[in-house]
Amino acid sequence: MTVVAVAGAGSWGTALAMVLADNGHEVRLWGHREELMQEINETRMNNRYLPGVELPDGICAYASLESALQDAEHILLVVPTKAYRDVLRQIRPMLSSPVTFIHASKGIEPDSSKRISEVIEEEIPAHLIASVVVLSGPSHAEEVGLRHPTTVTSASKHLEAAEMVQDLFMNSYFRVYTNPDIIGVELGGALKNIIALAAGITDGLGLGDNAKAALMTRGLAEIARLGRMMGANPLTFAGLTGMGDLIVTCTSVHSRNWRTGHMLGKGQSLEDVLANMGMVVEGVRTTKAAYQLAGKMNVEMPITIALHEVLFNGKSVKEAVESLMGRVRKHEMEAIPDLL
Numbered sequence: 001m002t003v004v005a006v007a008g009a010g011s012w013g014t015a016l017a018m019v020l021a022d023n024g025h026e027v028r029l030w031g032h033r034e035e036l037m038q039e040i041n042e043t044r045m046n047n048r049y050l051p052g053v054e055l056p057d058g059i060c061a062y063a064s065l066e067s068a069l070q071d072a073e074h075i076l077l078v079v080p081t082k083a084y085r086d087v088l089r090q091i092r093p094m095l096s097s098p099v100t101f102i103h104a105s106k107g108i109e110p111d112s113s114k115r116i117s118e119v120i121e122e123e124i125p126a127h128l129i130a131s132v133v134v135l136s137g138p139s140h141a142e143e144v145g146l147r148h149p150t151t152v153t154s155a156s157k158h159l160e161a162a163e164m165v166q167d168l169f170m171n172s173y174f175r176v177y178t179n180p181d182i183i184g185v186e187l188g189g190a191l192k193n194i195i196a197l198a199a200g201i202t203d204g205l206g207l208g209d210n211a212k213a214a215l216m217t218r219g220l221a222e223i224a225r226l227g228r229m230m231g232a233n234p235l236t237f238a239g240l241t242g243m244g245d246l247i248v249t250c251t252s253v254h255s256r257n258w259r260t261g262h263m264l265g266k267g268q269s270l271e272d273v274l275a276n277m278g279m280v281v282e283g284v285r286t287t288k289a290a291y292q293l294a295g296k297m298n299v300e301m302p303i304t305i306a307l308h309e310v311l312f313n314g315k316s317v318k319e320a321v322e323s324l325m326g327r328v329r330k331h332e333m334e335a336i337p338d339l340l
């Protein structure tokens with residue numbers, strides 16, 4: 001049995017806490033809302049974020065981060081990307097010996113263009129980090145909560161750490177693979193949210209399955225283009241954390257990113273959609289970050305740019321579709337010279 005602190009008691013933190021508790025680990029689920037933490041301990045449910053799922057006895061909810069971290073060998077971070085620096089700055093003075101940081105969030109920080117593992121390494125001194133591991137893949141919390149078969153990837157520069165996390169989570173309904181390509185795994189998980197927003201928009205507009213297949217395929221091409229420039233292994237994007245997560249996020253009604261796009265396609269404003277969602281929609285912020293990165297790295301990302309114009313510059317979705325379809329002719333493999 002291992003003691004794991006889970007920082008972030010939303011949908012995904014709660015579902016992953018359940019997987020760990022099913023595997024016999026002692027799980028300290030930390031959330032910053034005292035009332036919700038008390039309710040979880042009393043009702044054995046997180047009705048706000050994962051309704052209908054009965055939580056195993058191995059989970060104890062904490063409103064005090066310090067108590068949750070006490071004796072924890074590993075810290076699983078599952079807060080929205082925008083909360084990372086704040087949460088890590090709270091954690092830092094509470095650590096006295098190195099721990100493994102596992103993160104399961106999917107986003108890139110705007111302006112700094114940092115991946116989450118880089119933010120962790122920036123905020124926590126090296127002597128307090130045993131390893132950084134990313135857990136990512138096609139995995140909606142609602143289905144993991146039902147213990148439906150799910151596959152994900154554990155990625156780390158250190159294979160032993162990736163394998164340790166694989167063993168920690170793996171069970172009969174949750175299968176974990178390893179991959180050393182932490183850059184590709186983090187970028188795939190973050191960037192697919194942009195394409196899911198765009199796919200939701202085309203679904204909301206009623207543009208059909210051809211348009212959605214086009215967005216997903218050309219979306220993956222631009223993700224791989226940026227990834228390659230940032231040092232990822234292009235093959236990672238054909239795996240669970242690339243194509244796999246792109247499929248689930250663009251096609252599932254559980255996806256908050258797809259749902260947001262769908263409502264935008266139906267004519268609602270971004271502000272209204274986000275105000276009513278009640279959960280994080282990472283793709284909005286990541287569109288900003290990817291737009292900046294595409295400019296900095298000089299990588300062609302037409303879907304990301306079109307979505308950026310819709311979300312932040314008032315371009316109509318109709319105009320965005322026309323501008324994408326009206327681009328000059330291309331070779332399908334044009335920007336991936338190795339494949340020509």
Ligand SMILES: NC(=O)C1=CN([C@@H]2O[C@H](COP(=O)(O)OP(=O)(O)OC[C@H]3O[C@@H](n4cnc5c(N)ncnc54)[C@H](OP(=O)(O)O)[C@@H]3O)[C@@H](O)[C@H]2O)C=CC1
Binds near residue numbers: 012078087139141280
């Ligand atoms: N849901 C899913 O199926 C999956 C989600 N992910 C990723 O996991 C990450 C978390 O998503 P998810 O759990 O779905 O998000 P939710 O919106 O369901 O929950 C987010 C949680 O984080 C809390 N939170 C927000 N800011 C802070 C803060 N500053 N300090 C402490 N807690 C904070 C929220 O609390 P409050 O109630 O106060 O807002 C809430 O409990 C995202 O990056 C997402 O992309 C990855 C795979 C699957």
Ligand SMILES: O=C(CO)COP(=O)(O)O
Binds near residue numbers: 196248249258
């Ligand atoms: O990453 C996810 C599934 O793998 C969750 O996607 P959403 O944040 O769009 O719900």
